[in-house]
Amino acid sequence: MRTGYGVETVRAAERALMARLPEGALMRRAAAGLAAACGRLLGRTYGTRVVLLVGSGDNGGDALYAGARLARRGAGVTAVLLAPERAHEGGLAALRAAGGRVRVAPGAVVEGVAEPVGDVIARADLVVDGIVGIGGKGGLRPAAVELADLVRDAGVPVVAVDLPSGVDADTGEVPGPALAADATITFGAYKPGLLIDPAREYAGAVRLIDIGLAPHLPETCDVEALQHADAARLLPRPVAESDKYRRGVVGVVAGSGRYPGAAVLAVSGALRSGAGAVRYVGPGTEAVVSRYPETLVSEGPPGHAGRVQAWAVGPGLGDEPAAQQAIDEVLASEVPVLVDADGLRLMDMDAVRARTAPTLLTPHAGEAAALLGVAREEVEAERLAAVRGLAERTGATVLLKGSTTLVAEPSRPGAAPSPVRVNATGTGWLATAGSGDVLTGLAGGLLAAGLSARDAASAAAYLHGLAGRLAADPPSATDVSAALATAWQDVMRGG
Template sequence: MIRAHTVAQVRAAEAELLARLPEGALMQRAAAGLAYAVLDLLGSAYGRRVLLLVGSGDNGGDALYAGALLARRGVQVEAWLLSSSAHEGGVGALRAAGGRIGTPGPGRFDVVVDGIVGIGGRPGLRPEAVDALAHVEGIPVVAVDVPSGVDVDTGEVAGPHVTADLTVTFGTHKAGHLLDPAAQACGAVHLVDLGLELPEAPVEALQAADVAALVPRPGPDAHKYTRGVVGVRAGSAAYPGAAVLSVSGAACGLAGMVRYDGAPAALDQVRAAHPEVVGPGRVQAWVVGSGSDDGAEDALRRSVADGVPLVVDADALAHAALVRGRPAVLTPHAGELARLLDVERTAIEARWLEHARLAARRLDAVVLLKGRHTVVARPDGKVRVTTTGTPWLATAGAGDVLGGLIGALLAAGLDPFDAAAAGSWLHGAAATLAAQDGPIVASDVAAALPVVLGTVVGR
């Protein structure tokens, strides 16, 4: 599990640790981790050239002490001090190690280390930082803790910011490492353990072992009904393929049975693709809305009346108020959530965390906001972010497969938050597997699900 803590949580944990450590020891730990990460990126030390962009905070100190370590290994290190209050001890250490203090201007460097603004900084950059970055455009950047100029706790950006190839963070991940748009500015993220004692994190990202632990496995005495029955009400005369794709996700093998009770116009296609799927009857979860067109409201009302957990997707999202307070997963993309909340789509895409939490709170249900890094929010504000996937997953019908998959997990016994987070992770992993040879369509994702489940969960 990747756990992302807030700035306040990190500051409190650092203060507790600092009280037990010699002065400067924590910064030295951070600087050593940063220096070795830069060396790994460089591939060699002697004769390589590294530039430090140094602001006034502790991140600037981390960069300076890391620069001193690099200089002692044979790296030519130069620092541009972008503040009159740069860390004095770090400046002295860099000079003593043979590094130099320069001024912004043209130069040849192999790597730029961004120590401009720390985790306590506000979004955006001051003009002198923007000017300095302009001189080194195109050179690989290593960000210290977070790319300067992003909002650490929300993942938002406002104005100019650093775009890093590698971010070396300390003690724990922060929300900005997982949440877009800031996550796109982080590049690869490398965590340096500082030994912090931290509370529960408000933002998490499941990993393969977490998903494997969550997915239910049949016991030795299991039969098709004890493993869960998932029902699908999807498709219409206009969109029969949505029914097929929703059923394909539901029929991944995690539930003991799939029932189709959607549009009659899609029934023959569903039966042809999945002869094991049966007709209406009792279920432990419903998947409603994909391609349902004008029939979405009626399908959702009938599903709500059954009193079982629900996945509400696509056309049914317009009637999401019907599930308020019930065990349900809503699966909007940014445009659908914008309509639900009556805001502009650009607002959703600028503040993913804020709007996913807002929707979950208003509708008193789990909200899965689909995107590059999908955000799954509970009404109490707890969030999981999905980091699996590929840009090829942005294809018509992929969300239909996801809805069916989450429905199968609900029917198998997971609560809505776990089902949404685990389903999103598996969906992204299946897309990545399917896209190894290039572009994919939604049915490719569904076909890859059993392979991913066999690898992650076990056969």
């Protein structure tokens, strides 16, 4: 499991660790890891050119000390200072002692500057972004924007120190100009902004450097991302005495005369969920049975379809009169319920809040915006706040689809908030019609198999994202569904 911690938590842990170490030892650890990572990215160190973009504070100090290490190994290192009067003194002295050079950002005046900064950047093999640390708020300042533009125009690879400058470490928001990195070397712990879009897109490949922080971090993190072993532990496994009913029966209410494919796709995901049986309810029985004859079918209503351990309702219901009855009946049931797509539009919010059995909502950004009463752009820019806010407003677990799928559950009285789960397996290829219907069936089946709403959502997102990567490019929703079995096997082998 990859765990992410907010800025204040990380800083408290750093203070506790620094109290046990000689002065400067923690920064030297970070700089050593950063320099080693830069060396691996360069392929060789001797004879290469490295430019450090250095702001004030410890983030710039990390860059300067790492630059000194690279200079001692034969790299030509130039530090470009955005605030010369506030540059880290020890780091600056170390760089100069190692033979590194110093320049200033555009707008500053220092005697002895022999060449423009733009030329230095254009000739670099690597740029190290040490402009702003994890405490930065708001976008880059004008001087930093000018440097970022020079770097972008030169096309030089960028390594960010701890976090790309201009992104919010706590939320993953990008409130203004930011410097995109090809790789980010982060210290001690992941920060939420490295795992959540839109900031994640600026981070590139993220590598965590162990600086001894783990013993000083709390047990409960702010965000967490499953890995193969975590997903494998969640997925249901049949035992010798299992039968189809013990493994769970999931009811799928989806499709309409206008959208029969939604029924087929939702059922396809449910059949690959590990549940023992799938009951389909709706007008698409002919289409479903012709494709998946193992499905148990009923034209409805859901209350007459037979026993289920969970319901998945919503894809392709449209505006037909039976749709409202179906969503009302399902929400009135006493088993776990997943609501997606048209079901989110038709559901009664009071009925959702009144439920005692688990409820899982799976909106995309537009649907979440409608439920929250805000613009879609606000949800996309503030995904972490949106998923938490929707979980609190509805009292349900929420899976917010997107480039990074997030899963949040409402807080419980007297209990610490659960970490928001971030799915790292997603791919842009999943942004295709019907892909969400497959996810609905898959997550609904995991609910029926006995997983909690949070675990069912997390495991389904993980498998769904992995299937999107394993399917042929470009994949259709049918291809994604077909790849779920391979994704499942891959996770079980890796776990």
